[in-house]
Amino acid sequence: MRLSQYFLPTLKETPAEAQIVSHRLMLRAGLVRQMSAGIYAWLPLGYRVLKKIEQIVREEQDASGAQEVLMPTIQSADLWRQSGRYDAYGPEMLRIVDRHEREMLYGPTNEEMITTIFRDAVKSYRDLPRNLYHIQWKFRDEVRPRFGVMRGREFLMKDNYSFDLDKAGAIHSYNKMFVAYLRTFARMGLKAIPMRADTGPIGGDLSHEFIILADTGESAVFCDKSLVDKDILGRAIDFDGDLQPTVNEWTSLYAATDEMHDQARFEKEVPADRRVAARGIEVGHIFYFGTRYSKPLNAVVAGPTGESIAVEMGSYGVGVSRLMGAIIEASHDAQGIVWPDSVAPFKVGLINLKPDDGAVTGACQTLYAKLSAAGVETLYDDRDQRGGAKFADMDLIGLPWQVIIGPKGVAAGKVEVKNRRTGQREEMAPEALLARFGA
RNA sequence: CGGGGCGUAGCUCAGCCUGGUAGAGCGCUUGCCUUGGGCGCAAGAGGCCGUCGGUUCGAAUCCGGCCGCCCCGACCA
Numbered sequence: 048m049r050l051s052q053y054f055l056p057t058l059k060e061t062p063a064e065a066q067i068v069s070h071r072l073m074l075r076a077g078l079v080r081q082m083s084a085g086i087y088a089w090l091p092l093g094y095r096v097l098k099k100i101e102q103i104v105r106e107e108q109d110a111s112g113a114q115e116v117l118m119p120t121i122q123s124a125d126l127w128r129q130s131g132r133y134d135a136y137g138p139e140m141l142r143i144v145d146r147h148e149r150e151m152l153y154g155p156t157n158e159e160m161i162t163t164i165f166r167d168a169v170k171s172y173r174d175l176p177r178n179l180y181h182i183q184w185k186f187r188d189e190v191r192p193r194f195g196v197m198r199g200r201e202f203l204m205k206d207n208y209s210f211d212l213d214k215a216g217a218i219h220s221y222n223k224m225f226v227a228y229l230r231t232f233a234r235m236g237l238k239a240i241p242m243r244a245d246t247g248p249i250g251g252d253l254s255h256e257f258i259i260l261a262d263t264g265e266s267a268v269f270c271d272k273s274l275v276d277k278d279i280l281g282r283a284i285d286f287d288g289d290l291q292p293t294v295n296e297w298t299s300l301y302a303a304t305d306e307m308h309d310q311a312r313f314e315k316e317v318p319a320d321r322r323v324a325a326r327g328i329e330v331g332h333i334f335y336f337g338t339r340y341s342k343p344l345n346a347v348v349a350g351p352t353g354e355s356i357a358v359e360m361g362s363y364g365v366g367v368s369r370l371m372g373a374i375i376e377a378s379h380d381a382q383g384i385v386w387p388d389s390v391a392p393f394k395v396g397l398i399n400l401k402p403d404d405g406a407v408t409g410a411c412q413t414l415y416a417k418l419s420a421a422g423v424e425t426l427y428d429d430r431d432q433r434g435g436a437k438f439a440d441m442d443l444i445g446l447p448w449q450v451i452i453g454p455k456g457v458a459a460g461k462v463e464v465k466n467r468r469t470g471q472r473e474e475m476a477p478e479a480l481l482a483r484f485g486a
Numbered sequence: 487c488g489g490g491g492c493g494u495a496g497c498u499c500a501g502c503c504u505g506g507u508a509g510a511g512c513g514c515u516u517g518c519c520u521u522g523g524g525c526g527c528a529a530g531a532g533g534c535c536g537u538c539g540g541u542u543c544g545a546a547u548c549c550g551g552c553c554g555c556c557c558c559g560a561c562c563a
Contacts, residue, residue, distance in 0.1 A: 059512065059524065060498050064556060084555065138487095139562080156563090189562065190487065197563095204563065256563095265562095332563060366563045400522060435523035442523090453522055463522090 048393070050428040054091050057440050067263055069375035070195030072384050076444045078371070085192025085200030092444060093371070095392035097203065100370050101182055103234050103389060104205045111227040111286050113178040113207050118157050118164075120184055124150035126159045130343050141188045153186040158340050158362055161208045165358075166346035172212050172356065175348065178220055180207030182367060194265070197328065197372035205365040210358045212348070214337070217359035221253060221335045222290040224363040228257050228331050229279040229297070235370065236387025237377060239330060240274050242302045256304065257331035261376040264326030269313055270302035272321040328373045335361040384445030385468050393426040395484065396446040400434045400453035410457050414450065414477055421486030442467065450480065 058075040065071040073079050078093025089097055105115065121143070127133035133140075141153040154160070161179060169177070182205045192200050209220035225241065232239030237259045244256040258268055260275070274297065284293070301316045303309065304327070313322065338357040341347070347355040366373075371390075378385045388394065395418060399411040411427065418425045426446060428437050434453070441449050449465040456462055461474045464483070475483070 056496090058497065062497070063492085063499090066557075081555090185563085187562075191557095191559095191561080193557085202563070206563090329563065364563055369563060398522095403521090433521060433523085433525065435521095435525075438523045440524085451522075455522080 048426050050426055051430045053426070055440075055444070056090070057443060065195065067194050067197075067376070068379060069197065069263075069372040072375055072379060072443070073195055073372065076384055079196065081195075083200075085189060085198070087196055087199060087201070087368075092392045096371055096386070096390055097368065099390045099392070100235065100374075101203070101205075101367050104231055104365050104367060105182065107227045107231040107234070108180050108205065108207065110230075111178070111223045113180045113223075113227075116161075116164075116179050116181050118154075118160050118181050118183060120154055120186070121151050122154045122157075122160055124152055126163060127152065130159050130162075130340055132159070139187050139189065141186050154183075155185055155187045156362075156364075157181070157183075157206055158208065158360075159344065162340045162344045162346050162360070165208075165210055166341075166344060169210070170348055172348050172350050175358065176209065176211045176216050176220055178207055178209040178223070180205060180363075195372055196368045197265075197376075199368065202366060203368040205367055207363050209361045209363070210341075210346075212350070212356060212359065214359055217335055217337070217361055218253075219290065221333060221361050222294045223286050224333050224361070225255065225294050225297075226279070226284055226286070226290050228333065228363075228365070230284070231365065232257060232259065232330060233278070233280050234389055235374060236389060237330070237374065238275050240268070240270055240302050240327075241297055242268065242270070242304050243298070243307055244304065244332065253335040255298075255333050256329050257333075258304065258327035258329050259373055259377055260323075260325045261328055261373065262326055263376050264328045266327055266329075267305045267308075268303070268323075268325055268327035269308050270323050270325075271300040271317045272323050274300050274302055275323060328369075328376060329366075330370050330373050331363075331365045333361065333363040335359075379445070382439075383443035386445045386447060388447050391424075391445070391447050393424040393446050395423055395425045395448045395450055396441045396444070397425055397427040398434075398437050398441060398449060398451045399427070399429050400437070400451065402429055402431050404454055404457075406457050407452055407454055410462070410477065411452050414452070414462065414480070417481055418484065418486050421481070421484070423484045423486050448484075 055077045057077045061071050062074050065074050073093065077090055079087040079089055082088050124133055140155055143151040143153060145151055184201060185204050186201050189198065189200050192198055209217065211217040211220055239257045239259045241255040241257050244254045301313055337359050341357040341360055346358050348358060350356045374390060375384050378387060397411060397415055399408060401407045415425060415427045428441065445467055447467055449467060451463040451465060460476055462477050462480055463472055463474050464480060465472045
């Protein structure tokens with residue numbers, strides 16, 4: 048993409064409305080614009096990142112055996128009356144009346160709907176287990192939206208729902224999600240730590256929050272440092288095999304949020320040099336809740352001997368749009384965002400230091416064409432701007448690699464490569480650069 | 487939902503207390519200059535001062551209603 052043609056409205060100054068760093072950077076780097084309190088429009092660069100985050104979530108869900116569906120944003124009030132949550136949910140639910148005076152709502156979650164879909168279609172234990180997910184916009188009318196997309200009213204969420212015949216099966220489904228989440232967040236360059244959680248209004252007796260560590264996190268968290276150091280991506284995972292040992296490996300070590308924290312236990316179980324007291328941001332939450340919805344909504348199947356069995360369920364959420372804020376909180380510096388490779392909107396930012404110099408521009412265009420042809424996502428800054436402005440913008444938007452081409456380098460047959468995260472610079476021939484990026 | 491604050495140019499803000507029809511910096515446009523870290527010079531464009539009403543000869547400024555946004559707390563993916 049040529050920057051001269053790209054819609055990328057960066058800001059030199061920080062908008063007054065933004066307080067926390069990720070919100071400021073998202074506004075300044077031209078990723079989003081606020082349309083109302085807690086409601087954002089995604090601009091081209093931000094939308095690219097959102098789609099990358101979404102895709103990683105999708106790939107890991109698919110790998111675990113979950114199947115993607117897409118349910119509507121608007122639901123009927125009747126559906127929610129059946130589970131008893133219509134009145135219980137309170138003013139957080141955005142209620143709508145259509146032209147026929149039918150009561151509708153903008154869905155804050157989908158347990159009722161998916162349970163109904165499942166109930167109407169599945170009648171036999173032979174059709175279990177199933178795990179269905181979707182990635183859809185949700186709305187919760189928060190009293191006080193804040194922190195940009197991290198606590199918006201409208202947000203993109205991956206939520207899924209598992210259906211099993213018995214509790215053992217449901218626990219296995221739960222474990223699959225547990226491991227899939229470890230992998231999902233690790234692929235985004237995050238250190239996500241599962242912490243035993245309060246099950247809250249969704250109900251149930253087994254639940255974990257996945258929390259990433261960031262200095263600006265919303266709540267205090269405590270854990271064993273060994274958890275931070277664990278690596279899930281290096282392992283081969285068999286989702287059909289026994290995942291309990293893997294889950295146990297993570298859950299056996301101390302990890303707790305503020306409200307579940309027990310200082311005495313913490314000090315007893317974790318050696319002083321491994322005690323981590325930090326701030327965290329919740330990016331995922333998994334629940335096992337048994338028959339909490341299957342019973343009131345009559346989601347039953349016929350068992351092997353013909354008896355009716357209410358299915359055992361769990362639900363699992365990932366805050367997709369929130370993750371963008373969380374990733375920035377966890378990965379930025381004074382100059383701007385530092386995207387992890389896997390979610391970066393472009394891999395390479397190509398800077399033309401002297402657009403009116405034929406040799407420089409020629410070298411840039413050749414390189415840009417070759418990188419693009421090889422599938423290396425490249426944002427080419429061909430604007431008629433001074434070098435300083437280009438460096439500042441490129442640092443702000445945080446692409447992992449900057450390739451800088453100026454008259455001196457071209458004369459010497461070299462281009463300069465800068466690593467955004469480390470700041471390390473290297474000069475090399477264009478061919479070497481292409482080889483480096485696999486082009 | 488309790489408490490507090492703010493709405494003036496695209497952005498950050500001054501002006502308001504002590505009423506007389508609007509300013510700065512950045513950004514934008516044009517020209518010159520410059521070209522490795524938001525450079526310099528010059529000339530421009532751009533605002534019914536959130537909105538409705540009241541007071542007044544006269545309101546960005548004083549008073550009231552409404553709308554919007556932000557912060558602290560309670561609440562939450």
